Amino acid sequence: MxxxxxxxxxxxxxxxxxxxxxxxxxxxxxxxxxxxxxxxxxxxxxxxxxxxxxxxxxxxxxxxxxxxxxxxxxxxxxxxxxxxxxxxxxxxxxxxxxxxxxxxxxxxxxxxxxxxxxxxxxxxxxxxxxxxxxxxxxxxxxxxxxxxxxxxxxxxxxxxxxxxxxxxxxxxxxxxxxxxxxxxxxxxxxxxxxxxxxxxYTFPPQPLVISACAELAKRIVSGELIGAPDTNGKRNSTMDAWVMPSERADDTGVKQSKERMLVVVGTYSIGKERIVKAIAQALGTKVYCDAHKMAILRCQNDPELHALLTKDPSEAGVHLLPLGMIVSDKLKAYVQRFKGVYSRAVGFRPTGWTYTPPSGSDLSQAITSIISRGQSRSFAYADLKPMQKSTYAVQLYGIPYSEHSSxxxxxxxxxxxxxxxxxxxxxxxxxxxxxxxxxxxxxxxxxxxxxxxxxxxxxxxxxx
Ligand SMILES: [Zn+2]
CATH class of the missing domain: 3.60.15.10 (Ribonuclease Z/Hydroxyacylglutathione hydrolase-like)
Structure with missing residues (x-):
């Protein structure tokens, strides 16, 4: 034309x-x-x-x-x-x-x-x-x-x-x-x-973000990362600042079982299943969601995902909730429903919008430098920062996860x-x-x- x-x-x-x-x-x-x-x-x-x-x-x-x-x-x-x-x-x-x-x-x-x-x-x-x-x-x-x-x-x-x-x-x-x-x-x-x-719109490669989420969940649930993040609003608080020595988590075996951490992932009707699968597999646990969501997941020809699903919420270390539920007060109320099984929660909010482009992203840059800059970008679990409203009981993470091309x-x-x-x-x-x-x-x-x-x-x- x-x-x-x-x-x-x-x-x-x-x-x-x-x-x-x-x-x-x-x-x-x-x-x-x-x-x-x-x-x-x-x-x-x-x-x-x-x-x-x-x-x-x-x-x-x-x-x-x-x-x-x-x-x-x-x-x-x-x-x-x-x-x-x-x-x-x-x-x-x-x-x-x-x-x-x-x-x-x-x-x-x-x-x-x-x-x-x-x-x-x-x-x-x-x-x-x-x-x-x-x-x-x-x-x-x-x-x-x-x-x-x-x-x-x-x-x-x-x-x-x-x-x-x-x-x-x-x-x-x-x-x-x-x-x-x-x-x-x-x-x-x-x-x-x-x-x-x-x-x-610069966000990191999806496979790296997925493995970063799985790794972070594993570290949090195992007790390697515990404690409340810096909530004074400063973004310079790094993950290392609140890593506790692992002995501290280990010396109270009983306490730990009472303090089990639930991982909650926010999702829309369909999409983001890959994050859920990676986290559940890394934790060696099952996935729970309501019957409506379950029926939608069952429409998908994905035996690996089906094998993870359970109708018993206490059997599953990973729960799926609507994205709107992944805010501190709602998540706090949610985890209280499972008192005795879970006492704390970490919520993942996958969105395409939480990544801050590295400084110097010049809009008039040449195609070759767009490519070389993009290929120099990596991403690991330590790049995931707790959101400001995170507390000891409920930690929240925004995930720079997109199902559209950057x-x-x-x-x-x-x-x-x-x-x-x-x-x-x-x-x-x-x-x-x-x-x-x-x-x-x-x-x-x-x-x-x-x-x-x-x-x-x-x-x-x-x-x-
Ligand atoms: Zn779409």
């Missing part, structure tokens, strides 16, 4: 997404789908359930079971087949009562022909976001103008093969660009999760795969934010042309 055409398409999208818009009968009782919800030249829509029956669309894809992606999907859905991963299929049938007749789970990692799409194949790739989330890699010719956009592709009916990578929500990792479906392919459109496409990871991803055009799918509601994101995409493109080395060398298989 030439840039003036693209501007037109975004203007259309702005109108379609206008919050004050109320569909009327005259408009066919439906909101129009913006251009980026329907693949160019293919009768395929992705995460576009709020637009009802989209003209020409014969296949509706869902990347994952988060509400902003399945808006309007319910037991009333009858506009066409829904394609998704097995876990997402279970989740939407369980949570939204979607009629299973419409739900078509697809296998992971193998190209599968999508019925009634003129021979388009799709490969599902684990997105590294929440359970069941995936990227879709589509390959095929352009056969039809579907959707509501006025833009018509000149390639419809031609033999040229198009490749589209739809990222849904994802945390980019080397595994994505190394995937056999993606590696070495020239991708025409990448639909990018641009949630954090801004250099201010700016650095988006940059590594863009520099490590072969694409023609990136299309932002998040924060696209205003022109200013779109222009800022387009600037970064342009810089990635220029750097790729300049740089002979096509890939960023990863530090590990699962992070750059």
């Amino acid at each position: 030439a840039s003036h055409k693209e501007n037109e398409a975004w203007k259309e999208a702005d109108l379609a997404e206008d919050r004050s818009f109320r569909p009327t009968r005259a408009q066919g009782s439906r909101r129009k789908a913006p251009f980026y919800k329907v693949l160019q030249g293919m009768p395929i829509a992705v995460d576009a359930f709020r637009y009802g029956a989209i003209p020409g669309v014969t296949a509706y894809f869902l990347t994952h079971a988060h509400s902003d992606h399945y808006t309007n999907l319910s037991s009333n859905w009858k506009n066409g087949p829904i394609y998704c991963s097995g876990d997402t299929a279970n989740l939407i049938i369980h949570m939204l009562a979607v009629d299973p007749e419409w739900v078509h789970p697809l296998p992971m990692d193998v190209p599968t022909v999508v019925p009634d799409t003129g021979g388009v194949t799709v490969t599902l790739i684990e997105a590294n976001h929440c359970p069941g989330s995936c990227l879709f890699f589509f390959e095929g010719t352009q056969t039809v103008h579907a959707g509501d956009s006025a833009f018509k592709s000149p390639f419809i009916g031609s033999e040229k093969v198009f490749r589209y990578l739809h990222c849904g929500d994802f945390r980019a990792s080397p595994q994505h660009v190394m995937h056999p479906a993606v590696r070495g392919k020239n991708i025409d459109h990448v639909y990018l999760d641009t949630t954090y496409l801004d250099p201010k 700016f650095f990871e988006l940059t590594c991803f863009a520099m490590s795969c072969d694409w023609v055009k990136m299309i932002a799918t998040v924060n696209v509601g205003n022109e200013k934010s779109r222009a800022k994101m387009a600037k970064w995409m342009e810089r990635w493109e220029n750097e790729k042309k300049r740089n002979k080395e096509p890939m960023v060398k990863p530090r590990a298989a699962d992070y750059w």
